[in-house]
Amino acid sequence: MKVISITNNKGGTGKTTTSYNLGAALANRNHKVLLIDLDAQCNLTIATGTSTTGRHIGELLLGEASFDDVVVKKDLFDLLPAHRMLLSFEYRINTEPDSGFFLAENLEGKEYDFVIIDCPPSLGSLTVNALVASDFFVVPMQGENFAYVGLDEILQLTTKIKRRMNPRIKLAGILFNRFDMRTKFGQMVLQKLTQNPMVRVFETSIRQDVSLMESTAFAQSIFEYAPDSRGASDFGKLCDELLELYGEE
Amino acid sequence: MKVISITNNKGGTGKTTTSYNLGAALANRNHKVLLIDLDAQCNLTIATGTSTTGRHIGELLLGEASFDDVVVKKDLFDLLPAHRMLLSFEYRINTEPDSGFFLAENLEGKEYDFVIIDCPPSLGSLTVNALVASDFFVVPMQGENFAYVGLDEILQLTTKIKRRMNPRIKLAGILFNRFDMRTKFGQMVLQKLTQNPMVRVFETSIRQDVSLMESTAFAQSIFEYAPDSRGASDFGKLCDELLELYGEE
Numbered sequence: 111m112k113v114i115s116i117t118n119n120k121g122g123t124g125k126t127t128t129s130y131n132l133g134a135a136l137a138n139r140n141h142k143v144l145l146i147d148l149d150a151q152c153n154l155t156i157a158t159g160t161s162t163t164g165r166h167i168g169e170l171l172l173g174e175a176s177f178d179d180v181v182v183k184k185d186l187f188d189l190l191p192a193h194r195m196l197l198s199f200e201y202r203i204n205t206e207p208d209s210g211f212f213l214a215e216n217l218e219g220k221e222y223d224f225v226i227i228d229c230p231p232s233l234g235s236l237t238v239n240a241l242v243a244s245d246f247f248v249v250p251m252q253g254e255n256f257a258y259v260g261l262d263e264i265l266q267l268t269t270k271i272k273r274r275m276n277p278r279i280k281l282a283g284i285l286f287n288r289f290d291m292r293t294k295f296g297q298m299v300l301q302k303l304t305q306n307p308m309v310r311v312f313e314t315s316i317r318q319d320v321s322l323m324e325s326t327a328f329a330q331s332i333f334e335y336a337p338d339s340r341g342a343s344d345f346g347k348l349c350d351e352l353l354e355l356y357g358e359e
Numbered sequence: 360m361k362v363i364s365i366t367n368n369k370g371g372t373g374k375t376t377t378s379y380n381l382g383a384a385l386a387n388r389n390h391k392v393l394l395i396d397l398d399a400q401c402n403l404t405i406a407t408g409t410s411t412t413g414r415h416i417g418e419l420l421l422g423e424a425s426f427d428d429v430v431v432k433k434d435l436f437d438l439l440p441a442h443r444m445l446l447s448f449e450y451r452i453n454t455e456p457d458s459g460f461f462l463a464e465n466l467e468g469k470e471y472d473f474v475i476i477d478c479p480p481s482l483g484s485l486t487v488n489a490l491v492a493s494d495f496f497v498v499p500m501q502g503e504n505f506a507y508v509g510l511d512e513i514l515q516l517t518t519k520i521k522r523r524m525n526p527r528i529k530l531a532g533i534l535f536n537r538f539d540m541r542t543k544f545g546q547m548v549l550q551k552l553t554q555n556p557m558v559r560v561f562e563t564s565i566r567q568d569v570s571l572m573e574s575t576a577f578a579q580s581i582f583e584y585a586p587d588s589r590g591a592s593d594f595g596k597l598c599d600e601l602l603e604l605y606g607e608e
């Protein structure tokens with residue numbers, strides 16, 4: 111079982127879009143997939159057409175519900191939904207000792223091929239739980255100032271987690287999403303990243319494609335909503351690149 | 360003194376871009392301006408070329424430093440900087456009774472014409488502090504699915520705050536940022552918003568302009584970096600619209 115966190119504390123970089131469509135792509139290739147929405151804003155839960163007022167991942171993490179109570183079975187994958195209450199759960203989780211391990215413990219013995227975790231735009235206890243439970247993390251980003259500045263913090267956090275809590279965690283790659291390579295800014299960010307030995311960048315980039323935004327309003331993945339679109343092509347390629355690098359063990 | 364929160368729990372909608380450039384526009388029209396960075400990611404602090412490792416707003420809120428210890432005087436405006444530690448401050452603030460009033464208390468008796476508060480992408484205790492201290496709030500958003508869905512939550516929170524903690528808070532307006540009116544999606548969001556009596560939308564929209572992103576890398580407002588750009592024109596218009604509606608009392 112491979113557990114992958116999709117994380118970036120910078121807002122709006124494409125974490126949810128990536129979690130959903132990468133998960134769908136893996137499911138379409140006959141892998142057994144679990145998606146986890148760790149964001150109190152419930153975007154992934156909403157995007158998959160799931161209720162945000164039912165049982166949720168927060169209750170699971172605090173031992174107030176079992177995995178089978180919370181998991182929702184969709185056509186393509188299973189989902190652990192989020193809930194508005196996750197915000198206060200993050201505070202409550204934070205006060206418990208060893209709280210960074212709650213998600214990892216709840217995933218032990220589960221029989222999925224891939225678990226994809228959609229993280230919120232922060233580096234708090236929910237993101238820590240995701241990273242402690244993960245084999246890999248993916249960082250979607252644009253070629254813009256604040257995202258580049260924020261990358262340092264993510265790498266510091268994962269280094270700390272690797273040393274103290276989860277020795278197997280590894281950066282699967284930076285994923286350029288709506289990255290404008292033609293701007294001198296985009297060029298500069300690309301250059302700095304390729305010079306950084308701690309960082310790998312996926313060969314696949316996700317191009318701007320309005321279908322990626324529209325599909326979530328219809329509770330569909332890009333493959334169902336617009337199978338011939340750039341978005342579908344790009345996420346298909348990303349999935350294949352990921353499987354080639356890490357899929358077959 | 361008018362206190363204005365720039366808020367949206369959805370990530371990447373333009374809160375920091377708006378805080379900085381609206382603040383700069385007001386300062387350019389000879390108003391005395393204080394900017395407050397309430398985000399642990401320190402984007403506004405970085406955008407204004409200010410250190411993120413010095414004294415910060417978290418220490419002020421918890422009574423560990425005075426206003427004069429923390430405030431940084433820039434050419435155009437004063438700034439209360441953020442710091443990475445704000446994340447754990449948010450947890451600590453959350454456990455104190457009456458913690459929603461800490462910012463309001465610290466702004467009492469200050470002699471600015473405008474105070475602009477850049478909120479993080481969450482509806483936690485930092486955003487609550489901002490709204491309890493504010494006369495107005497502005498919500499930057501794109502014309503996309505999740506932002507529209509999230510607006511409901513912001514309005515529920517401000518209604519609660521108005522009733523229990525700050526009766527004067529008022530929505531100054533929804534600010535369309537990079538809103539593509541030509542997509543049927545954009546049209547649908549626009550229609551739903553204009554039909555909602557609880558909501559007003561600024562006549563000014565901020566168009567896509569790469570100079571708005573680039574300017575922060577040079578620690579400049581759009582007016583210094585690219586005075587003839589669309590971004591400068593749009594934020595100038597927004598400032599004038601705001602002053603006309605609310606400025607002269």
Ligand SMILES: Nc1ncnc2c1ncn2[C@@H]1O[C@H](COP(=O)(O)OP(=O)(O)OP(=O)(O)O)[C@@H](O)[C@H]1O
Pocket residue numbers: 120121122123124125126127128149153229230231287288316317318319320321322323324326368369370371480503504505
């Ligand atoms: N490649 C793309 N082309 C077009 N639109 C996109 C693309 N990637 C993301 N979007 C849209 O941009 C917005 C932000 O994306 P998304 O919600 O996936 O980011 P996020 O990182 O999960 O945000 P948050 O930090 O709020 O969780 C959404 O409206 C989404 O539909």
Ligand SMILES: Nc1ncnc2c1ncn2[C@@H]1O[C@H](COP(=O)(O)OP(=O)(O)OP(=O)(O)O)[C@@H](O)[C@H]1O
Pocket residue numbers: 119120121122231254255256369370371372373374375376377398402478479480536537565566567568569570571572573575
């Ligand atoms: N009108 C615009 N045209 C071009 N780029 C823009 C525009 N508005 C914002 N941006 C860029 O989009 C990115 C997100 O904007 P910004 O950081 O202001 O959003 P935010 O709401 O403060 O994000 P967060 O939720 O992470 O705090 C930044 O790189 C910014 O420079």
Ligand SMILES: [Mg+2]
Pocket residue numbers: 125126127149153154228229230
């Ligand atoms: Mg998201």
Ligand SMILES: [Mg+2]
Pocket residue numbers: 374375376398402403477478479
């Ligand atoms: Mg911001």
